[in-house]
Amino acid sequence: MKKRKFSLFKLIIKLIIWVLTFAVLAPVGLGLIVYYAREVEPQKLTVTTEKIAISELPQEFDGMKIVQISDLHGKKFLGNKLTETINGLKPDILVITGDVLDGQFTDYRYIHQVLEPMKAKLGKFSVYGNNEYSSKLSRKEMDAAYKKAGVTVLPNGNYRVSYQGKHIWLVGVEDPNTDHDRLDIALKGTDDAPKILLAHSPEIINKASDRKIDFVLSGHTHGGQITVPGLAQHPELKDKVNLFLVKANIILNRFLSYLGRYKDTLSKLHLWNDRLSHYSSRSVKLPRTELIYSFNMKPGFEKYNTGFYKVGNTTMYVNRGLGETRISLRLFSPPEISVFTLSRN
Numbered sequence: 001m002k003k004r005k006f007s008l009f010k011l012i013i014k015l016i017i018w019v020l021t022f023a024v025l026a027p028v029g030l031g032l033i034v035y036y037a038r039e040v041e042p043q044k045l046t047v048t049t050e051k052i053a054i055s056e057l058p059q060e061f062d063g064m065k066i067v068q069i070s071d072l073h074g075k076k077f078l079g080n081k082l083t084e085t086i087n088g089l090k091p092d093i094l095v096i097t098g099d100v101l102d103g104q105f106t107d108y109r110y111i112h113q114v115l116e117p118m119k120a121k122l123g124k125f126s127v128y129g130n131n132e133y134s135s136k137l138s139r140k141e142m143d144a145a146y147k148k149a150g151v152t153v154l155p156n157g158n159y160r161v162s163y164q165g166k167h168i169w170l171v172g173v174e175d176p177n178t179d180h181d182r183l184d185i186a187l188k189g190t191d192d193a194p195k196i197l198l199a200h201s202p203e204i205i206n207k208a209s210d211r212k213i214d215f216v217l218s219g220h221t222h223g224g225q226i227t228v229p230g231l232a233q234h235p236e237l238k239d240k241v242n243l244f245l246v247k248a249n250i251i252l253n254r255f256l257s258y259l260g261r262y263k264d265t266l267s268k269l270h271l272w273n274d275r276l277s278h279y280s281s282r283s284v285k286l287p288r289t290e291l292i293y294s295f296n297m298k299p300g301f302e303k304y305n306t307g308f309y310k311v312g313n314t315t316m317y318v319n320r321g322l323g324e325t326r327i328s329l330r331l332f333s334p335p336e337i338s339v340f341t342l343s344r345n
Contacts, residue, residue, distance in 0.1 A: 045082065068097060068217050195213050
């Protein structure tokens with residue numbers, strides 16, 4: 001009987017130690033993750049280099065380099081580093097797939113300051129993103145800033161890129177996510193030469209495939225911005241992940257409430273701080289799966305999160321973008337410059 005009581009006592013002591021250890025380490029671990037997601041990863045400028053085969057590509061364009069950036073959202077601290085990296089890549093064509101500004105950042109001078117120093121042999125081209133339809137932004141002012149920066153904007157239009165007597169087409173549509181795209185209008189006047197489509201969001205992919213576009217460059221998703229490796233590629237798990245997050249949210253809040261009852265004791269042990277006090281006195285909300293399955297995508301398009309996709313004979317690349325929106329965090333989705341070398345095979 002005594003041995004049984006002693007075992008129970010040891011079990012209670014172990015439980016208390018585990019609870020106290022969790023109370024100390026959990027905030028520290030969470031703090032480190034938040035610090036990394038806020039201060040480290042957003043500054044990890046990555047360069048993705050890929051080869052793109054286009055069967056009917058003119059020989060003169062074989063080996064040409066297209067550099068893509070997207071979703072800057074007024075991000076400033078990458079300024080010189082971004083320009084130096086872009087120019088160091090020596091692009092033949094530079095494309096910007098939308099959301100250079102947004103409703104929170106409306107300084108038109110930014111467009112000129114960031115994009116004008118970037119150099120591209122055959123030109124710089126851009127389309128508008130969903131955030132640039134904000135009522136706080138003026139299309140006239142943005143157009144003027146792009147022109148000053150030497151960037152050609154393609155609003156449901158096209159541009160014939162000529163080199164040594166041959167040509168390809170750059171086609172641009174307004175943002176598909178907000179239903180401003182008009183691909184049929186954008187293709188007017190083009191011929192059978194290869195076509196590369198610029199569209200802010202991946203929702204254009206089915207229309208692009210129907211019109212036999214060779215290659216699509218898009219952005220918008222930020223690669224999820226805050227993502228869990230493996231989950232972004234499985235949108236069918238969205239409801240299950242949401243349910244898990246809801247239950248985890250309940251458990252977390254119950255645990256914080258429980259700790260709050262013993263804050264005096266924990267304070268004496270130096271295991272209580274203002275942050276815990278803040279969280280224990282109110283409801284904590286864990287993020288929902290929009291932060292895992294990319295931002296603001298139409299139903300059925302959530303899987304087009306980052307990287308390459310193929311529909312019919314059309315290839316699409318979804319760029320993770322450079323900036324952040326909604327929250328200033330990135331996790332497992334660092335800022336990206338994508339570089340594509342055109343090839344005939």
